[in-house]
Amino acid sequence: MPSPTLPAPLRGVTKQLNRSITQALGLTEAVTLRRTDPTSVDAPLTAGPVLVIGQGEDADAVAHHLHDAHLDVRRNLAAPTQQRWGAVVVVLTDLDAPGEEAERVLALGATLRELARCARVVTISRAVGEGDAPATAAARAGVSGLVRSLGKELRQGATANGIELAAGVAVTDPAALGTLRFLLSARSAFVDGQLLPVTGPGRAPADWTRPLVGSVVVVTGAARGIGAETVRVLARDGAHVLGVDVPAAGEALAHVMNEVGGVALQLDITSPDAGERLLERVARGPFNGRLDVLVHNAGILRDKLLANMRPEQWEPVIAVNLAAQVAVTTAVAQAHPGLVQVSLASTSGIAGNRGQTNYGFSKAGVIGATQAWAPVLAAGGGRANAVAPGFIETEMTASIPTMQREISRRVSSLGQGGKPVDVAEAVAFLASPQAGGINGAVLRVCGQNLVGR
Amino acid sequence: MTSTTPTPSATSPDTSAVVRPSGTAVVVGGNRTPFAKAGGHYAGASNLDMLTTVLDGLVARLGLAGERIGEVRAGAVLNHSKDFNLAREAVLGTTLAPTTPAVTVQRACATSIEAAWDLANKITLGQISSGIAGGADSTSDAPIVVSERLRHTLLKLNRARTVPDRLKLVGQLRPADLAPVAPNVNEPRTGLSMGEHQALTNLQWQVTREAQDAVALASHTQLARAWEDGLFDDLVTPFRGLTRDAALRADTTAEALAKLRTVFGNDHPEPTMTAGNSTPLSDGAAAVLLASPAWAAEHGLPALARVVDAEAAAVDFVHGQEGLLMGGAYAVPRLLARQGLGLDDIDLVEIHEAFAGVVVATTTAWADTTFCSEKLGLPALGTLDTDKLNVAGSSLAAGHPFAATGARIVATLATLLARRKAALIADGGSPDTPVRGLISVCAAGGQAVAMLLEA
Amino acid sequence: MSRDGEWIGDWLDEPGAETAERASAASDAVPERIETLAAVPNPGAVYLGALGRAGRAIVTTSSLTTSLPDVALRADLTLDRERLDAYAHLVGERALDTAPPGFVHVSVFGLQLALMGRGDFPLPMLGMVHVANRIEQLRPAGVGETLTATTWARRLVSRPVGDGMGTQVDLVTEVRAGGELVWQGVSTYLARSTQISGLTVLDRPEHPEFVAPTPTGGWDTTLRLSKDYAAVSGDRNPIHTSRLAARGFGYRSTIAHGMDTAARALAALGPRRGDAFTWSVEFAAPVLVPGRVAVGVERRDDVDPADGGTRAGYALTVWDPRRGRLHVASTLAHA
Known part of the structure; x- marks a missing residue:
């Protein structure tokens, strides 16, 4: 019964939908995704042995690194007995012309039936660079199409993602290896069909499982949902966290911050002195003036069709989600020029969403600001990136009508909504030193949602 | 290391572990719930719930999770017998280290300022280096007791051995004996409510309705402005969905206050006391952290203001010698005399507004030469500049959960003094110029506690 | 366009390492x-x-x-x-x-x-x-x-x-x-x-001999508390509130609600419970009312055998201190 009211791109999923809706709206998840066990972070890193496909120095270096990380690394395409592949890494850094990829891609294809649940496919290739020969550019660009298509073919929680190394970045640089680790690990459970550009070397953390030890991170909107979960993951990764939220959310904020031994600051980030007050608090104990990372998570929704939109729906959304971020970073970056900024964008800011002209404006604006901050903060040794969540199950999305919510869940390659922790993991990764080679990027955490570019 | 020679650090005394009398205790930070109306937002919350929550909010604000504090000293005025160890029970429910000792104290409405004073003294003596003073009170969760007759009968029933004996005892009970007895905040000695006592004091000091309403109006407008200015962002954590003090009426006017009917002293010729110029019954909790300057520095936390001195007074209200709530008229002049200070040396004054009349009568007494010389043997303090008085509002607008009020005032005043000092320095003033604040909290039983803070 | 047509097949349903896990997930x-x-x-x-x-x-x-x-x-x-x-x-x-x-x-x-x-x-x-x-x-x-x-x-x-x-x-x-x-x-x-x-x-089930841990607390059980719990929980099963009914089911007297006993033991842990956890309770023997029980709170590194024994948390035990008889064995494993 294809519903005529469904937009065209969704008709393909009506069968699934109908089944699930008759099955009591199918609130059970397609596959329980493999997520980080807080009592055993990154151990094991993958769901099974890792196959590294490719020959040459780069593939060897990747294999050696993963071996040193205590992974069961194989170079032999034969399936491991009694086990399934936890991950397949395809090294394509040497592609110079279309056609050179064929053997490796087809070898990858032969492994797909042997993937474990929530396995990972990760390509490592070179980004198209200025002055690339047309054939080289063609081969390099082709990889992204491969990854995005493969993401849509994989089942059982498996994901396909790629790393695009800029010229001058070696596969052995901490940023390349750190990104690879992130994509292999349970931390990237809901990241699918994404290509992460690595443009700098990054820095290896002293402890890969607690990469933020000693660093001070400020998280806005920390009292609930994604913000609260981000606080927990950052603390798990070793950070000292200053959680910020509006005074009215103070009780929940205090609870979250006490749970992780952090500090609560009741502050409306839209107030003119917000940056100053934030700096004042950071100047005190237990931070004593240190500030490494600023996570702009605070955001509000005031959905309305534009025809019905009033100033009280438009203005606060722009003020909280966008203007306040710019103002706060402007103030904070003066005092901490090496600031690492991670902002929460949204797939609504990329693809747009009916009823969310205000929210879409603010979140597209966040992406613009991120790209503008990137070179500015890089000059001081910092960086700016954004995380764009897709459909995430939170108190906020709980208010969406059931049917629409169900559709939103099902239109991703992983066939489900994400969890706040999935976004938190991506934020924590971008906050970490090994993500130092990623700047000005937008990392989607959407389970490869069909919408958007 | 193979050398057997102890390293220098192992032989030299660990000075950080030795607490030496620092001679100074400072206020570091505070927290309170918004104050609710009796039977309102916090109707189901116990004193223990509120005190625990307020301590947790303080811990989160200052980053003290897992920290062992030298002492938590707190109490409630209307206390259940099961909460006999309220402060320690509260500590065990917080994220403070469970090894934090605690003392449950009670000095009526001066409970938490008394606690702050005690802690300041221990810190000054070097016995502890940090302490949290606090209080919680819920008129909604006040202990309901059974009547004396029922209590006696129940005790006898316990001892009675035969069924006829028991039936006989039960037969002696009257229906009225079975009704629960609500808590009574009347003065046990006089049987008068505090309001009736204050009505007498108002008569004696000729406190007018207009003067009382003016105090109430100022309290509401100034508290509202402080909320708008964000003063309480760092002093209050919301609780159970209440984000601001429930009694606060930001839009009240002199006309509205003038229209209220009188509730106390109605058998006097011209009653003046209304619900507008008397504090509402309230629920809430407050806490304030005090520490040695070294502890504060070590934790990277601010020394908002120093606790300079404090003085308690008690008056003989039983024999009609003095008004019940006039203790502040004694404690404050004695405190200032000991410190060699006059009202002009004080930048901010906080007088707990149990009733607006308390503020008017107390300040009138300070200015009264006859009163000061006859009752205190001291020169009059002079007239208080009302611009210095309760600049961020007080109990009339905020509400007054009995045991919480002292901690609310100490934390608020310390914050105000620290800001004033920072502004002074920003304007090119000398960091050596003291900014002083004075507190007067009257309490049941004819008592009062005064405290002097300095930033 | 049916997405089903593009499915690779059911290759992941072949028996594999996760069979047991998936089987339990299915049920x-x-x-x-x-x-x-x-x-x-x-x-x-x-x-x-x-x-x-x-x-x-x-x-x-x-x-x-x-x-x-x-x-x-x-x-x-x-x-x-x-x-x-x-x-x-x-x-x-x-x-x-x-x-x-x-x-x-x-x-x-x-x-x-x-x-x-x-x-x-x-x-x-x-x-x-x-x-x-x-x-x-x-x-x-x-x-x-x-x-x-x-x-x-x-x-x-x-x-x-x-x-x-x-x-x-x-x-x-x-x-x-x-x-x-x-x-x-x-x-x-x-x-x-x-x-x-x-x-x-x-x-x-194997019942290893119960060795009482060091008690950290205890409480008296009374019919009044049972009735209060029945009122607040809505569990008015007469076995908890009526001696007659309890006898009908073969007990000497009324028995406490299991989840009441378990909840009191959990409350003994206080704020260390945290926000995300697994709380497992086994009711070994009913708590007769009135009476007195002891509770023991013990920190453990491998608290929950169901999770492979890797999670840290607490063991919370409730027993009859006079008879040395186990009532409730429970664990709280942090997520």
Whole structure:
């Protein structure tokens, strides 16, 4: 019964939908995704042995690194007995012309039936660079199409993602290896069909499982949902966290911050002195003036069709989600020029969403600001990136009508909504030193949602 | 290391572990719930719930999770017998280290300022280096007791051995004996409510309705402005969905206050006391952290203001010698005399507004030469500049959960003094110029506690 | 365009390393048929309905069916402020804006009862013994939040009881806020004298000799407390509140609610409980009322054997200090 009211791109999923809706709206998840066990972070890193496909120095270096990380690394395409592949890494850094990829891609294809649940496919290739020969550019660009298509073919929680190394970045640089680790690990459970550009070397953390030890991170909107979960993951990764939220959310904020031994600051980030007050608090104990990372998570929704939109729906959304971020970073970056900024964008800011002209404006604006901050903060040794969540199950999305919510869940390659922790993991990764080679990027955490570019 | 020679650090005394009398205790930070109306937002919350929550909010604000504090000293005025160890029970429910000792104290409405004073003294003596003073009170969760007759009968029933004996005892009970007895905040000695006592004091000091309403109006407008200015962002954590003090009426006017009917002293010729110029019954909790300057520095936390001195007074209200709530008229002049200070040396004054009349009568007494010389043997303090008085509002607008009020005032005043000092320095003033604040909290039983803070 | 046409196939359904895990996940799945109720039924009304149902002996004899109803019951609910306050103060928790895990249990208990009270439920509702309970809390549920609870039954198995065979069943309840799973409980009930043929037979559980830990506390049980718990939980099973009824079921006196005892032991842990955890409870022997029990709180590094023994947390034990008899063995494993 294809519903005529469904937009065209969704008709393909009506069968699934109908089944699930008759099955009591199918609130059970397609596959329980493999997520980080807080009592055993990154151990094991993958769901099974890792196959590294490719020959040459780069593939060897990747294999050696993963071996040193205590992974069961194989170079032999034969399936491991009694086990399934936890991950397949395809090294394509040497592609110079279309056609050179064929053997490796087809070898990858032969492994797909042997993937474990929530396995990972990760390509490592070179980004198209200025002055690339047309054939080289063609081969390099082709990889992204491969990854995005493969993401849509994989089942059982498996994901396909790629790393695009800029010229001058070696596969052995901490940023390349750190990104690879992130994509292999349970931390990237809901990241699918994404290509992460690595443009700098990054820095290896002293402890890969607690990469933020000693660093001070400020998280806005920390009292609930994604913000609260981000606080927990950052603390798990070793950070000292200053959680910020509006005074009215103070009780929940205090609870979250006490749970992780952090500090609560009741502050409306839209107030003119917000940056100053934030700096004042950071100047005190237990931070004593240190500030490494600023996570702009605070955001509000005031959905309305534009025809019905009033100033009280438009203005606060722009003020909280966008203007306040710019103002706060402007103030904070003066005092901490090496600031690492991670902002929460949204797939609504990329693809747009009916009823969310205000929210879409603010979140597209966040992406613009991120790209503008990137070179500015890089000059001081910092960086700016954004995380764009897709459909995430939170108190906020709980208010969406059931049917629409169900559709939103099902239109991703992983066939489900994400969890706040999935976004938190991506934020924590971008906050970490090994993500130092990623700047000005937008990392989607959407389970490869069909919408958007 | 193979050398057997102890390293220098192992032989030299660990000075950080030795607490030496620092001679100074400072206020570091505070927290309170918004104050609710009796039977309102916090109707189901116990004193223990509120005190625990307020301590947790303080811990989160200052980053003290897992920290062992030298002492938590707190109490409630209307206390259940099961909460006999309220402060320690509260500590065990917080994220403070469970090894934090605690003392449950009670000095009526001066409970938490008394606690702050005690802690300041221990810190000054070097016995502890940090302490949290606090209080919680819920008129909604006040202990309901059974009547004396029922209590006696129940005790006898316990001892009675035969069924006829028991039936006989039960037969002696009257229906009225079975009704629960609500808590009574009347003065046990006089049987008068505090309001009736204050009505007498108002008569004696000729406190007018207009003067009382003016105090109430100022309290509401100034508290509202402080909320708008964000003063309480760092002093209050919301609780159970209440984000601001429930009694606060930001839009009240002199006309509205003038229209209220009188509730106390109605058998006097011209009653003046209304619900507008008397504090509402309230629920809430407050806490304030005090520490040695070294502890504060070590934790990277601010020394908002120093606790300079404090003085308690008690008056003989039983024999009609003095008004019940006039203790502040004694404690404050004695405190200032000991410190060699006059009202002009004080930048901010906080007088707990149990009733607006308390503020008017107390300040009138300070200015009264006859009163000061006859009752205190001291020169009059002079007239208080009302611009210095309760600049961020007080109990009339905020509400007054009995045991919480002292901690609310100490934390608020310390914050105000620290800001004033920072502004002074920003304007090119000398960091050596003291900014002083004075507190007067009257309490049941004819008592009062005064405290002097300095930033 | 059907996405099905593009599916690679069922290659992941081949037997593999995760078979066992997937098998258990499959039986955890919500039944296809879901009945949505207007609200979580009032347990008292369900009991009365059960008691009043003519023509069906619900106490000792089994019903006509021998399999579990393939249906789940679902209802929206919000946690009640006043009831939460009363619950928290009764079991010794702080009354916060979020609920202790045991309060969520009592708030959805009516759904469990309604399922067990159905005509097609194979076991007699009254007289079933709560033998174990496992709650996974992903985050605390808040007062006023709109929650959806779904309850279904699974794992109907035979199990030795004394000299005979009894039948045991798991009642699974999921509580979600929107789509977000917040709380999941599995309550295991045993019908001591109902035997259904053809079910999987569990081994007789091994009971290692109980060695009492160091007590860290204790409390007196009274009929008054039982009645208060019955009022706040809605679990007015007369076995807890009437000596006569308790005797009818073979007990010397009334017995405390298992989840009351467990909740008091959990409250003894205080704020160290944290926000995300698995709370597993086994009810070894009923707590007779009135009496006195001891509780022991012990920190452990490998608290929950069900999770491979890797999670840190606490063991919370309740026993009779005079007889040295175990009542409740429970663990709290941090997520």
